[in-house]
Amino acid sequence: MAWQHFGCGPQVAPDATLIHRAIEAQAAARPQATAAEHQGEFITYGELNRQANRLAATLLSHGVVPGDHVALFVERSIPMLVGMLAVLKIGAAYIPQHVGITPAAQLRHIMDIARVRVVLTLSELAPRLPLTAEQQCIHLDAFIRDQSVIGDDSNVGSMDASPDSVCFVLFTSGTTGLPNGVRVTQRNLCNILLTAPGDLGMKPGLKVGQILNIAFDMSAWEVLGCLTHGATLLIRGKDIAQTAERCDVLIATPSILATLDPARCSRVQVVALAGEPCPQPLAERWSAFCTFYNACGPTETTIVNTMQHYHGSGPLTIGKPTPNNTVYVLDEAGQLCAPGEQGEMWAGGECVTAGYLGNPELTAERYQPDPFLGNGRLMFRTRDLGRWTTQGELEHLGRVDDQVKVRGFRVELDSVSAALEAAPNCQRAVTLKLDNRNLVAFVYPACTDIEVARACCEERLAYYCVPSLILAVDHIPLTSRGKIDKRLLLEWALAHQAPIANAEQVMA
Incomplete structure (x- = not known):
């Protein structure tokens, strides 16, 4: 069977079965090494572990028990790391959200679904949280300054923690309605972060960027991936480029990476991209001077479950299954x-996570018995289209949702974008369905020759795949999670419907 030859990743045992134990091991081995840096502030591995032990004891005194959910409603900061590690130590699960980006109503929805009783936040953010009278709130920054709670190097831990314990719950962006919480286990996380190539070669002495939204699953790749391997986490401020230029390891979406100048990132040794399709020109630019991974995987499969080490030539794929x-x-x-x-x-x-929090119907729909592995294992329906190459790598052919009907024909939007990106100087293209007869495409940068891009599309694809309107833009708008903001692009397209209407009249 092809899946037995192509579809199985190697069998490799991770170095640990609990992710916080790997961090504690780094603290024991290198207590004075810098764990993280943020806007001029630093914390060592020893201090991070000590403060997390203090907080873990406090959480236990507040009645938090293994299996509970603790809200981590913060902004990027060093106290955020203390909160994460403390919750993991006691066998509970943290729920990360970026206050100021996530609407208050969504925070309230998350707390209701997760039955949150304790919220970890920062002092300046606390007034913005929609808390109930019954919920306890701990200000992480104030807690760290207050030394009245005794802490030492003796690791606080729960005897109930196991590889199947849920370590965090990641809520989807909610673009199609209320967000769903994906339950990620210790086993899931250790499997991708503590084996190659998911470990990205992170080690002491290297600097890893923390540039992504903390509610985005790939941020766990940055944060916990870095800390489990003893590297130094560079937590960004408002300027992504300023941090990226100091990194050895950079994890990003293609849309974020496209905003960076490779010439100013000569220190970067490893880049890993996921979250959306990667344009070939982008991969070629960065793989010319660093180790470049193109990866794929929805939140439900724990960050990524396929990776390709792209060497700068040949087809760009999403690679092979990870271990x-x-x-x-x-x-x-x-x-x-x-x-x-x-x-x-x-x-x-x-990689298969533990299902959706409080939504057994959706869990039963998307997580189904795995007839190939058997033994009660589950497989997850990704809703991604793909095919195996003869070399045993996966080609990503877009989302099921992105396979649309136009004029009665089936069109894959990513294929249209790829054809447009073949035009000289075109670094990025995004194609969307405007209505049942028309596609609209956006090409970047603004100097891209639209007619040349259209010709590239006409040469490669059927006439009904050619967008009725192509707009050259000076930037591609992004969501808070670093992905293309398709809703905003559609709004831009609606403002240019007149040219489409005129074209329809000519065709008629």
Whole structure:
């Protein structure tokens, strides 16, 4: 079977089964090493561990028990790290949200679903939280300054913590309604962060950027990936580029990486991209001077479950399954597709998370018994389209949702964008369905020759795939999670409907 040859990642045992134990080991081995830096402030591994032990004891005194959910409603900061580690130590799960970006109503929804009783935050943010009278709030920055709570190097820990314990709950962005909380376990996390290539070669002496929204699953790759390997986390302020230029390891979405100047990031040794399709020109620019990984995986498969080490030439794919994981490309009947045949990707193995918090119906729909691994294992329906190459790598062919009907024909939006990106100087293209007859595309930078881009599209694709309107823009708007803001782009498109209407009249 092709899936047995292509679809199984290597079997590798992670170095630890509890993610906080790996961080504690770094603190014991290198207590004076710098764990993190943020706007001129520093914390060592020893101090991070000590403060987390203090906070863990306090959480226990507040009645937090293993399996509870603790809200971590903060901004990027060193106290944020103390909160994360403390919650992990006692076997509870933290829920990260960036105050000021997440609306108060959504914070309230998250706390209700998760039955949150204790909230960790920062003093200046506390007045903005929609707390109830029953909820206890701990100000992390004030707690760290107050030494009245005794703490030492003796690690606070829960005997109930296990590899199957949920360590954090990540809520989706909620673009299609109320967000759903994905329950990520210790086993899930250790599997990707403590094996290669997911460890990204992080080690003491290297600096890792923390540039992403903390509610985004890839931020756990930055933060916990760095701390488990003894590197130094550079937590950014408002200027992403300023931090990126000092990094050895950079994890980002393609949209964020596209805003950075490679010439000013010569220190960077490793780049890992995920979250959305990567344009080939972007991969070629960065892989010319650093180790470049193109990866893929929804939140439900623990950050990423496939990775390609792209060497700068040849096809850009999403690579192969990461260790202890499987990928199946299935047809509509649920049968395995042969290499070269398009199907929907399902993920199996250690990456499969523990389902959605408080939503058993959706969990049952998206998480189903894995007939290939058996033994009660589950596989997850990614809603991504793909196919195996003859070399055993996965080609990502877009989302099921991005396969649209235009003039009665099926069109893959990512294929249109890729054709436009073949135009000289075009670094990025985004294609959207405007209505049942028209596609609209945005190309970047603004100096891109629209007619040349259109010709590239006409040469490669059928006439109904060619956008009715192509707009050259000076920037691609991003969401708070560093992905393309398609809603805003559609608003821009609606402002240019007159040219489309005129084109329709000519065609008629």
